[in-house]
């Protein structure tokens with residue numbers, strides 16, 4: 001058992017093992033901060049928090065066992081400066097006061113817990129979670145280029161997510177996260193949201209991919225698609241690859257028709273993503289689930 005110093009208010013000082021109730025307190029603090037800071041962008045830090053958790057996890061390489069959410073090495077250069085991580089400082093800074101409030105939690109557990117909180121507070125499925133990540137120094141930073149490049153095609157998606165150990169179905173399920181948030185010209189160079197409700201998780205990403213007519217946006221930025229009806233939504237070349245590839249498309253059709261199937265498969269795949277490369281002492285049965293603020 002790892003004994004950690006408690007920093008939570010009201011608890012007597014000393015060495016304790018955090019309980020699920022302690023982690024629920026961290027969840028509640030993140031959720032409360034999400035609701036308090038609704039001045040950010042579309043009204044929520046949720047999407048950028050989810051992206052932080054995904055980019056912390058998505059560096060995993062199954063062959064060498066390197067990368068993944070253990071370590072929170074994105075705190076440091078060079079990983080903080082990798083092009084794919086542009087803008088994620090917003091998420092890290094958002095979480096800093098929570099880390100001060102609960103100094104016993106590692107950054108790496110906190111970032112992933114915050115990703116879980118973001119999904120659940122944006123009305124997504126429950127994401128079971130367990131602690132066990134330890135922070136590491138900058139010598140554990142992963143090399144640039146492990147996260148996906150949006151200008152590429154289905155071969156690239158399979159290469160990147162295959163390296164993490166995911167199958168085709170899981171790749172499509174994870175991509176449904178693009179119902180949330182938006183692209184920023186000063187971060188990725190791309191511009192705009194994927195859906196009309198970028199702070200609520202639904203299967204709209206799949207429905208829009210199939211139901212809207214998409215064409216190249218005429219602009220000076222990187223090649224991206226826009227919907228030809230409203231010109232207000234976008235798709236990346238990698239998003240469109242999911243309906244160009246016949247195997248991927250089968251799963252897009254399934255999730256477009258069935259939000260419950262999407263939620264179940266999204267939750268399962270995200271649990272796996274968030275645990276890649278973490279040397280847990282605990283068992284899978286020891287995962288906990290958090291109540292949303294509303295519950």
Ligand code: DDH
Nearest residue numbers: 047048051054148149150174177181182183184187188238
């Ligand atoms: Fe993503 N993503 N993502 N993405 N992503 C961007 C934004 C967000 C790719 C590229 C981009 C996942 C997969 C892929 C989120 C979650 C997830 C942006 C825009 C680009 C570019 C960044 C910016 O300008 O701020 C590519 C390529 C892939 C791929 O699969 C090939 C996955 C798997 C997830 C996940 O969470 C499981 C979220 C959320 C955002 C919105 C961020 C924000 O600030 O808003």
